[in-house]
Amino acid sequence: LTEPGDLQLKEINQLIESDQADAAVLQLKRLLERNPERIEASQLLAWAYYKMHRYDEALAEINRTIRRDDRAEYRSIRACILAEKGIRDSDRPSVLEARRVFEGLLTSQPVHTFHIFYNLGNVLSELGDYEAAIKRYQTATELDERQPMVWKNLASAYHHAGNHDEEMKCFDRALELDP
Numbered sequence: 255l256t257e258p259g260d261l262q263l264k265e266i267n268q269l270i271e272s273d274q275a276d277a278a279v280l281q282l283k284r285l286l287e288r289n290p291e292r293i294e295a296s297q298l299l300a301w302a303y304y305k306m307h308r309y310d311e312a313l314a315e316i317n318r319t320i321r322r323d324d325r326a327e328y329r330s331i332r333a334c335i336l337a338e339k340g341i342r343d344s345d346r347p348s349v350l351e352a353r354r355v356f357e358g359l360l361t362s363q364p365v366h367t368f369h370i371f372y373n374l375g376n377v378l379s380e381l382g383d384y385e386a387a388i389k390r391y392q393t394a395t396e397l398d399e400r401q402p403m404v405w406k407n408l409a410s411a412y413h414h415a416g417n418h419d420e421e422m423k424c425f426d427r428a429l430e431l432d433p
Contacts, residue, residue: 263294275302293323300331309339326363329355330370337377346381353377368397372404379407384415402432 262285269278282299286292296319303312316332333355340348356374360366375390391408394401409424 263292263298266295266298270298270302270305273305275305278302279306291322293319296322297328297331300335304331304335304338307338307342309335309342313339326359330359333359334369334373337373337380341376341380349377349380353381366397368394368401368404371397372401372407375404375407375411379411379414382414384411387411388415400431402428405431 262281266278266281266285269275269281279299279302282295282302285295286299289295296315300312300315300319303309303315312335313332316328316335320328320332333352336348336352336355339345340350340352353374356370356377359370360374363370371390371394375387375394378384378387378390388408388411391404391411394404395408398404405424405428409421409428412418412421412424
């Protein structure tokens with residue numbers, strides 16, 4: 255059995271993923287007014303704000319979610335928000351906190367997806383640690399070799415590390431996947 259509202263949350267998530275996050279935000283706010291304890295709705299609201307690049311609101315919402323439920327999925331979303339905000343705003347403390355959270359997820363979780371390694375690679379690149387970023391991107395490609403953005407960012411890290419042969423191979427692979 256599904257709880258009342260699960261179908262609504264699924265539909266709202268589809269709005270977010272189809273670049274209609276603004277419509278999702280309105281629906282989620284109404285849902286949370288009626289039932290403020292719906293953690294899934296709060297998490298989705300944070301994700302919608304993230305997709306809209308409204309990182310301060312996304313961070314506030316995911317922090318509210320984590321105060322009620324500190325699961326790894328929510329901490330991963332928080333780290334993504336911190337990373338994007340930190341990179342966009344040249345906010346080193348946010349980038350450093352994102353790195354701390356991602357590294358904590360790697361040591362505390364038995365199963366990892368390419369997302370954690372990819373995002374940690376982005377954080378390490380922003381911090382100028384290109385060799386460590388390369389290792390994380392490589393792990394991400396081993397977990398899912400079909401992600402062009404990982405190959406593109408791996409190429410960029412190789413560029414900064416001075417390895418232009420590998421850089422070009424990675425750009426070629428990214429272009430194969432997404433011309």
